[in-house]
Amino acid sequence: MRLCDEELKNARKRLLQMHFESGVGHIGGNLSALDAMMLLHHEYLHTDKEPFILSKGHAAGALYVSLWSKGLLSDEDLKQFHREETRLPAHPPAFGVPGVLFATGSLGHGLSLAAGTALAKRLNADGGHVYCMTSDGEWQEGSTWEALIFLCHQQLTNLTILVDHNRLQGFGSTDAVASMNPLADKLRGFAIAIHSVDGHDPAAIRAALDAPATQPKLVILHTVKGHGVSFMENQMAWHYLPLNEAQYKQALNEVEAAGS
Amino acid sequence: MRKQFSDAMVARAATKRLVFMTNDLGFMALEPLQAALGEYFINAGVAEQNTMSVAAAVARQGIEVWTYNIAPFCYARPFEQIRNDIAFHGLPVKLVGNGGGYGYGVQGPTHHAIEDYGVLLALPNMSAFVPVFDEDLAAVISRMGQAAGPAYLRLGRGEAPTGWAVPEYAPWRQLLSGEGKTVIAVGPLAGSYLGVLQELPDAVRPNLWAVAELPLEKHPLPEALMAQILSGAGLCVAEEHVARGGFGAELALHLAERGLSAGPFTHLCARKHLYDAYGSQDFLRRRSGIAADNLLAWVSASRIV
Numbered sequence: 001m002r003l004c005d006e007e008l009k010n011a012r013k014r015l016l017q018m019h020f021e022s023g024v025g026h027i028g029g030n031l032s033a034l035d036a037m038m039l040l041h042h043e044y045l046h047t048d049k050e051p052f053i054l055s056k057g058h059a060a061g062a063l064y065v066s067l068w069s070k071g072l073l074s075d076e077d078l079k080q081f082h083r084e085e086t087r088l089p090a091h092p093p094a095f096g097v098p099g100v101l102f103a104t105g106s107l108g109h110g111l112s113l114a115a116g117t118a119l120a121k122r123l124n125a126d127g128g129h130v131y132c133m134t135s136d137g138e139w140q141e142g143s144t145w146e147a148l149i150f151l152c153h154q155q156l157t158n159l160t161i162l163v164d165h166n167r168l169q170g171f172g173s174t175d176a177v178a179s180m181n182p183l184a185d186k187l188r189g190f191a192i193a194i195h196s197v198d199g200h201d202p203a204a205i206r207a208a209l210d211a212p213a214t215q216p217k218l219v220i221l222h223t224v225k226g227h228g229v230s231f232m233e234n235q236m237a238w239h240y241l242p243l244n245e246a247q248y249k250q251a252l253n254e255v256e257a258a259g260s
Numbered sequence: 261m262r263k264q265f266s267d268a269m270v271a272r273a274a275t276k277r278l279v280f281m282t283n284d285l286g287f288m289a290l291e292p293l294q295a296a297l298g299e300y301f302i303n304a305g306v307a308e309q310n311t312m313s314v315a316a317a318v319a320r321q322g323i324e325v326w327t328y329n330i331a332p333f334c335y336a337r338p339f340e341q342i343r344n345d346i347a348f349h350g351l352p353v354k355l356v357g358n359g360g361g362y363g364y365g366v367q368g369p370t371h372h373a374i375e376d377y378g379v380l381l382a383l384p385n386m387s388a389f390v391p392v393f394d395e396d397l398a399a400v401i402s403r404m405g406q407a408a409g410p411a412y413l414r415l416g417r418g419e420a421p422t423g424w425a426v427p428e429y430a431p432w433r434q435l436l437s438g439e440g441k442t443v444i445a446v447g448p449l450a451g452s453y454l455g456v457l458q459e460l461p462d463a464v465r466p467n468l469w470a471v472a473e474l475p476l477e478k479h480p481l482p483e484a485l486m487a488q489i490l491s492g493a494g495l496c497v498a499e500e501h502v503a504r505g506g507f508g509a510e511l512a513l514h515l516a517e518r519g520l521s522a523g524p525f526t527h528l529c530a531r532k533h534l535y536d537a538y539g540s541q542d543f544l545r546r547r548s549g550i551a552a553d554n555l556l557a558w559v560s561a562s563r564i565v
Contacts, residue, residue: 095349102316102317102345103344103348103349106340106344108309109340109341112309112314112345113313113345115310115314115317116314116315116317116318119302119314120279120321120322120323121321123299123300124321124322142309143310143341146307146309147314149305150304150314154302
């Protein structure tokens with residue numbers, strides 16, 4: 001079943017609600033990643049054969065909402081986000097959440113975990129495909145490049161990497177902190193199939209994911225931090241800030257009034 | 261122990277599907293294993309962080325996985341990957357570090373691993389294996405292979421005197437008996453003491469124990485050893501590891517928590533990385549005061565006391 005606009009809109013609203021009710025931030029980077037994560041969960045991750053590893057663990061909210069959208073987490077589960085005794089902490093936990101193979105949150109681990117998963121699946125001859133989403137700032141981690149070297153050398157064609165390229169990181173823009181723009185140019189020397197797409201256009205993401213490849217695939221998602229909420233878009237502060245009630249209402253209204 | 265390790269791994273590979281990942285090391289030792297494993301032998305290059313996370317994921321998919329490196333490179337650079345990706349998930353990845361302690365001697369401090377098992381045993385459900393003799397490797401590899409959680413193997417060199425009949429492997433072994441004090445040595449250091457201690461008369465010869473698996477909570481003190489400790493005649497723990505996080509500290513805490521006293525307690529341990537002069541493993545042991553002569557001096561001093 002194809003992901004529909006209504007499901008995306010509901011997910012965006014549910015993400016805002018969850019963050020508002022729990023009073024926590026990291027909303028901007030969740031909104032930039034949500035569309036691709038929703039597409040993956042609705043159209044590409046059908047069984048255990050298609051693991052997804054969220055290397056940018058601070059987008060756990062978008063992951064939980066995607067799982068909720070697929071019926072793998074309940075409303076009651078999401079109400080526990082970031083609370084005492086929750087099984088849904090701010091970064092994905094090691095155990096207890098369906099589809100989550102690894103606790104992530106320290107950047108620079110996920111791509112290696114995905115590579116190892118893809119390698120083992122090849123050795124086990126159990127088919128399927130591994131997906132991994134990284135942030136863009138995460139490419140400043142040396143271990144991410146170690147992983148890239150390894151997965152290319154091992155020719156892990158059963159692995160697709162998605163880079164949430166929202167251009168804002170913890171304390172500045174990726175350009176201002178440690179520019180690698182254009183990222184695709186830095187990656188082009190590797191034996192990897194690179195696609196650059198609008199990360200908020202499901203059709204474009206779908207086309208990249210479906211494109212035949214004889215190499216591991218990397219999809220650069222050009223995204224907007226805080227996508228869909230005018231006062232959050234491209235604002236670094238929304239890497240951190242929680243929503244107050246007025247902001248929450250405005251954000252909901254904007255999402256409701258918009259298309260997908 | 262590298263040859264014995266390789267032989268044991270080749271034997272294991274004949275009966276068990278396993279992935280072996282080396283960080284570009286193993287020349288003149290691991291070639292037979294490489295030949296035996298084929299595509300399951302992976303030279304992951306000079307990339308320790310990636311190796312540990314890949315190993316975690318391979319284990320998560322149900323394949324037994326071993327990693328191999330020079331001991332300090334095995335745990336120091338990729339500690340976060342071992343912590344987050346392996347230990348936090350309780351994955352049974354086998355970490356092998358060659359040349360633990362001062363094993364790389366004059367190669368310099370970057371190659372010494374004198375805080376290895378202390379660091380790693382701080383992680384949940386980690387086990388450490390420190391084989392004493394070359395002959396231990398077959399049993400150690402088998403036991404490590406069966407470990408339910410992550411495990412670390414510190415490879416050294418067997419130091420038993422020529423002709424010494426190595427006793428069958430066990431986590432705890434009493435190597436010498438006497439009427440003197442008690443010595444517990446971790447790993448190959450125990451073998452290095454045999455030569456000088458076995459020549460002593462019964463009246464002064466200490467009871468020498470070797471421990472090869474840590475932590476203590478997984479391998480409690482044998483009753484006979486506990487009785488010797490509680491005699492109060494004097495206890496020395498010797499290890500090629502810094503004091504903090506070492507077995508001596510663990511044992512002292514173990515006894516203190518139970519209100520038990522060992523009487524005079526001496527800890528011979530690795531003193532530092534920052535020497536003003538470097539040399540062989542034996543040289544560095546002497547500098548740290550953990551060489552056989554140092555232990556002999558302790559035995560003699562305790563006689564006078």
